[in-house]
Amino acid sequence: xxxxxxxxxxxxxxxxxxxxxxxxxxxxxxxxxxxxxxxxxxxxxxxxxxxxxxxxxxxxxxxxxxxxxxxxxxxxxxxxxxxxxxxxxxxxxxxxxxxxxxxxxxxxxxxxxx
Amino acid sequence: xxxxxxxxxxxxxxxxxxxxxxxxxxxxxxxxxxxxxxxxxxxxxxxxxxxxxxxxxxxxxxxxxxxxxxxxxxxxxxxxxxxxxxxxxxxxxxxxxxxxxxxxxxxxxxxxxxx
Numbered sequence: 001x002x003x004x005x006x007x008x009x010x011x012x013x014x015x016x017x018x019x020x021x022x023x024x025x026x027x028x029x030x031x032x033x034x035x036x037x038x039x040x041x042x043x044x045x046x047x048x049x050x051x052x053x054x055x056x057x058x059x060x061x062x063x064x065x066x067x068x069x070x071x072x073x074x075x076x077x078x079x080x081x082x083x084x085x086x087x088x089x090x091x092x093x094x095x096x097x098x099x100x101x102x103x104x105x106x107x108x109x110x111x112x113x114x
Numbered sequence: 115x116x117x118x119x120x121x122x123x124x125x126x127x128x129x130x131x132x133x134x135x136x137x138x139x140x141x142x143x144x145x146x147x148x149x150x151x152x153x154x155x156x157x158x159x160x161x162x163x164x165x166x167x168x169x170x171x172x173x174x175x176x177x178x179x180x181x182x183x184x185x186x187x188x189x190x191x192x193x194x195x196x197x198x199x200x201x202x203x204x205x206x207x208x209x210x211x212x213x214x215x216x217x218x219x220x221x222x223x224x225x226x227x228x229x
Contacts, residue, residue, distance in 0.1 A: 033216050043204055045157075045220035047115065052216075091156060100145060100215045102208070104156045 002027045004094050006105035013082045014113050020067075021077045021108045023092030030054075031097030034068065034075045039107075040088040048090070051075065053097075082112045116143060116211050118221035126227045127197055134193045135224045137207035142187035145210040147218065148180070152203045160205075163190040197228045 003026045013019035025034070036048040051059045051068050058066050063080045079086055092105040117140040127133050137146065146163040161169040161182055169182035184190040194201050204225050208218040 035217070037220075043223045043225070045206060045208075045223075047217070047219060050217055095216060095218070097216070100162075100210075101159060102147070102157075102218055103159075106156050 002029070002032075002094050002096060002103050004092055004103050004105040006092055006108050008108045009106070010109045010111070012111045012113060013079075015082055015084060017082055018078060018080045019082055019110065021079075021090050021092075021110065023075045023077070023105055025073050025075065025092075025094050027073070027094065027096075029096060029098060033095040033097065034066075035093040035095065035102075036064070036066070036075075036077045037091045037093060037104075038086075038088045039091065040085075045091075049077065079110075084112050084114060086110060087112045116141060116209050116219045118207060118209055118219060120207060120221040120224050122224055123222065124225040124227075126229065128229055129198055131197055132193055132195045133197065133226060134191050135205055135207075135226075137190045137192070137209075137221055139188045139209045141211075143209040143211065144187070145215050145218075146184060146190045147208045148182060148190070148192045149206045149208065150203045151206060151223070157206065160192070163192075163207075194226065197226075199228045202226060202228045 005024045032053045034051045038046045049061045067076045089107045094103045119138045121136045148160040149157040160175045161171045163184040165184045181193045204223045206223045207221045
């Protein structure tokens with residue numbers, strides 16, 4: 001069975017600084033997708049970034065980028081130029097290409113300090 | 115991305131009653147899902163809502179407790195039956211984009227409190 005592990009329950013960063021959130025996963029599949037979702041206090045789950053496992057190039061979305069290490073089964077999220085609005089719970093998630101089921105990590109609560 | 119709405123956004127219910135949560139997508143989608151997020155926890159998949167057939171439930175969730183309907187490609191409901199305080203959670207629905215099965219977008223969630 002697939003598992004997703006986020007080892008940092010809470011993190012803090014100063015506004016305009018860079019922060020990296022860690023995620024590791026375990027799977028025997030070759031066809032899968034990885035995601036970072038953001039859940040602010042409003043509780044809306046917002047898709048931040050998506051990575052296809054078959055792509056070697058790391059995904060980038062504006063200030064958000066990932067470091068995808070397939071062999072190490074690692075998928076970290078880097079947030080550059082952190083903004084107050086980035087304060088939220090961040091969930092790493094694994095989607096099986098075989099079952100279309102999304103499995104979430106336990107989340108990292110990120111606080112951006114002014 | 116798909117735009118998903120849920121009703122109600124929150125509710126407070128008495129033990130032993132049932133609540134039906136509605137999920138509406140702004141376009142036809144192949145896949146729809148229901149998740150539970152208990153207080154301070156991550157999301158757990160309850161079931162996949164299949165159009166025209168019975169929902170597929172995950173281990174630990176049963177149809178009698180969480181009946182699901184999916185009458186068409188844009189709408190689904192989840193009922194939480196015979197509620198107890200342990201059912202107090204946020205319930206979220208998600209959907210793929212059109213025929214896509216490789217990305218899920220989420221509704222705003224329904225915060226349920228059972229007294």
